[in-house]
Amino acid sequence: MAFLDNSGDIILDAVLTDTGRMRLARGDGSFKIVKFALGDDEINYELYDKNNASGSAYYDLSIMQTPVLEAFTDNAASMKSKLISIPRNNLLFLPVLKLNEVYDASTKRHSTGYFLIAVDDATETYLEVNTSGVSIDGALMGETPGRGGNRIRVDQGLDTTQISPGRTLDPLLVETQYMVEMDNRLGSLVSHDDSNRASISFVDDDSIATYYLSRGTDTQYVNDITDSSNSAQQAISGPRGTRLVFKVQSSLELNTSDYLFDTIGTTDATIAGNVSPNATLKVISSTIRVTGVNTGYRIDIPVKFVKKA
Amino acid sequence: MATTFKNFLSNDLANTRTLLHEAIPITGSIVSGTYASSGNIKTYGHGMFTSVYDYPYLSSSANHIFDLSVGYASTSAISSSVTSQSDKKQNIYNQMAQYLVGYDQTGSIKKFTMPTDNSSMTDVIFVPFARLLTKDEIKKGSVTLEFGLSASFAEDGTAFDKRGQLIDYSGSNGYYVDSPAGEYGVLYGTSSTSASAHGGVFDGETLGDATTMPAVGLIYYQAGIAVISGSLFNDATDGGVLKDGLGTTELGTSFGATGFNAITASTIEDTNTALRTRIYNVSYNNTTELNSTIYFCRVGHNDFNYSSNPTYLSQSQIRVKTRASDTPVSYITTVGLYSADNELLAVAKLSEPLKKDPTNEITLRVRLDY
Numbered sequence: 001m002a003f004l005d006n007s008g009d010i011i012l013d014a015v016l017t018d019t020g021r022m023r024l025a026r027g028d029g030s031f032k033i034v035k036f037a038l039g040d041d042e043i044n045y046e047l048y049d050k051n052n053a054s055g056s057a058y059y060d061l062s063i064m065q066t067p068v069l070e071a072f073t074d075n076a077a078s079m080k081s082k083l084i085s086i087p088r089n090n091l092l093f094l095p096v097l098k099l100n101e102v103y104d105a106s107t108k109r110h111s112t113g114y115f116l117i118a119v120d121d122a123t124e125t126y127l128e129v130n131t132s133g134v135s136i137d138g139a140l141m142g143e144t145p146g147r148g149g150n151r152i153r154v155d156q157g158l159d160t161t162q163i164s165p166g167r168t169l170d171p172l173l174v175e176t177q178y179m180v181e182m183d184n185r186l187g188s189l190v191s192h193d194d195s196n197r198a199s200i201s202f203v204d205d206d207s208i209a210t211y212y213l214s215r216g217t218d219t220q221y222v223n224d225i226t227d228s229s230n231s232a233q234q235a236i237s238g239p240r241g242t243r244l245v246f247k248v249q250s251s252l253e254l255n256t257s258d259y260l261f262d263t264i265g266t267t268d269a270t271i272a273g274n275v276s277p278n279a280t281l282k283v284i285s286s287t288i289r290v291t292g293v294n295t296g297y298r299i300d301i302p303v304k305f306v307k308k309a
Numbered sequence: 310m311a312t313t314f315k316n317f318l319s320n321d322l323a324n325t326r327t328l329l330h331e332a333i334p335i336t337g338s339i340v341s342g343t344y345a346s347s348g349n350i351k352t353y354g355h356g357m358f359t360s361v362y363d364y365p366y367l368s369s370s371a372n373h374i375f376d377l378s379v380g381y382a383s384t385s386a387i388s389s390s391v392t393s394q395s396d397k398k399q400n401i402y403n404q405m406a407q408y409l410v411g412y413d414q415t416g417s418i419k420k421f422t423m424p425t426d427n428s429s430m431t432d433v434i435f436v437p438f439a440r441l442l443t444k445d446e447i448k449k450g451s452v453t454l455e456f457g458l459s460a461s462f463a464e465d466g467t468a469f470d471k472r473g474q475l476i477d478y479s480g481s482n483g484y485y486v487d488s489p490a491g492e493y494g495v496l497y498g499t500s501s502t503s504a505s506a507h508g509g510v511f512d513g514e515t516l517g518d519a520t521t522m523p524a525v526g527l528i529y530y531q532a533g534i535a536v537i538s539g540s541l542f543n544d545a546t547d548g549g550v551l552k553d554g555l556g557t558t559e560l561g562t563s564f565g566a567t568g569f570n571a572i573t574a575s576t577i578e579d580t581n582t583a584l585r586t587r588i589y590n591v592s593y594n595n596t597t598e599l600n601s602t603i604y605f606c607r608v609g610h611n612d613f614n615y616s617s618n619p620t621y622l623s624q625s626q627i628r629v630k631t632r633a634s635d636t637p638v639s640y641i642t643t644v645g646l647y648s649a650d651n652e653l654l655a656v657a658k659l660s661e662p663l664k665k666d667p668t669n670e671i672t673l674r675v676r677l678d679y
Binding site: 066 | 606634644658677
């Protein structure tokens with residue numbers, strides 16, 4: 001008689017993240033663990049070989065041999081991709097988040113691949129139009145977000161041509177809440193019409209601010225995508241869920257001081273390529289991370305905070 | 310609705326308390342041998358105690374091991390003959406006594422008292438061990454301090470020919486709790502194996518009979534301080550615990566065969582130097598109290614079967630499935646513990662990916678130590 005397999009119960013030693021330690025030290029009761037999530041950051045599912053001639057036992061052989069790193073204590077470096085619970089097991093497609101740069105010129109990135117955020121009035125004036133008098137793609141006005149129409153738009157849905165966009169996205173897969181994370185030293189989130197400043201949920205020990213924006217309550221940011229046609233203005237090819245639209249307001253520190261530009265920034269001559277006269281620009285490269293709270297998918301949006309030297 | 314989190318229920322948490330022990334062996338060569346002369350010993354301008362390190366203390370690699378000091382009570386028989394640092398030796402005694410023994414009903418500092426016979430310990434050696442090594446407390450019943458007790462002293466190791474150990478053999482079930490500094494036990498003297506060949510070193514001890522071992526000191530477990538009676542170095546005729554045949558020891562070079570009475574004319578620092586040359590070995594087990602919360606992460610058959618990993622999809626289609634009816638599969642490598650506002654507070658990693666699909670359920674026990 002063989003022993004029973006007792007591998008189903010596993011003991012793991014957890015380490016506190018830097019934010020966990022910070023909250024513990026604060027002593028205000030904010031350190032309270034109430035839920036868990038599972039991650040698979042190290043896994044490359046491209047290694048799943050479902051055509052392996054040796055049989056199904058060999059499909060995930062490479063994946064199961066993946067070495068796993070020790071825990072990072074930086075809260076931003078762990079749990080980048082989470083596992084998802086969906087009550088249905090017969091799904092073949094899952095929704096993604098995708099930057100919509102095809103809606104019109106106002107949602108495009110700059111030719112450098114970044115969204116540019118002008119942090120003061122002089123830079124806004126400089127980046128407002130190019131040498132042809134046309135609005136520069138991807139240039140957002142950070143001091144007065146209402147100036148100009150450029151904005152950042154993220155669409156959600158099944159990005160596949162195998163399913164018509166005319167079909168309704170399963171309600172299970174519609175993202176209803178977005179988490180936006182950005183460096184609070186550099187900027188903050190505002191609505192695309194500059195009518196609303198988003199509320200920060202918390203700022204972690206690395207100065208990363210987290211915003212939660214929900215369908216229904218944050219209508220300046222999150223709305224359903226109602227276009228179910230094969231429109232060239234849509235980034236999602238299949239059934240669509242919701243969209244997130246926002247702008248960024250530069251921080252007062254960037255607006256009034258060069259300290260952060262000199263400390264964590266650099267200069268960039270490529271931006272001034274189509275602007276006249278050519279000016280030296282100080283830039284700080286960063287990312288704005290958008291995560292679907294329910295569906296778990298996330299994208300990192302590259303941005304550059306720009307200041308005319 | 311799809312979700313990436315699962316809330317803990319009230320029965321998903323358990324609290325445990327574990328005592329961890331480490332063996333701390335300290336070889337005498339660090340204290341009194343070659344290493345000691347290379348900068349392991351730190352002295353101070355005030356001269357009230359000496360610190361022993363495991364490495365030259367000016368190095369950032371050095372670890373503090375213990376301190377050494379001596380003192381006597383104002384009621385000691387030797388008090389009238391002390392000519393060197395009299396006040397400092399009394400101050401040390403009183404400071405340690407008020408901390409470890411406390412005050413009587415009149416507010417006066419009590420003397421160190423041997424609980425086995427209520428005799429006062431008026432001339433004592435203090436060995437406070439560093440918190441770095443003792444951690445939360447010294448494990449009861451694990452202490453051994455071994456001294457060279459040969460009568461004569463020479464810097465050739467012959468002082469260690471006859472040795473005695475101080476052990477808290479009854480510590481695990483015979484300790485005392487009337488100290489303001491926590492629990493303490495008695496250090497009993499017993500002859501070392503080498504000394505046994507000479508018939509033992511302690512007066513009245515019958516080798517192998519624990520009840521005949523003399524009480525020579527106290528060990529305060531939580532405070533991590535050993536208080537050793539100076540009688541350890543005196544023979545019975547001179548009021549000590551050593552055999553008369555062995556004789557009162559000469560503590561160090563040029564100290565004379567006066568045993569611990571040598572402190573009357575020696576500074577605390579010189580006495581400490583002599584005492585260090587008599588330390589053969591020290592060992593004890595420390596204790597760390599580990600309070601843990603265990604989170605039972607119960608992953609049901611329908612939980613976490615999909616992934617938001619960017620490689621999980623190819624044009625929104627799940628890579629691990631060919632048709633919709635195929636079983637979804639995901640692989641767990643990390644467990645994240647979150648606050649109500651989705652802030653990652655703790656992380657645990659698996660040693661290898663764990664396959665999850667709708668045919669299995671898993672309980673991951675995640676332990677967070679404080």
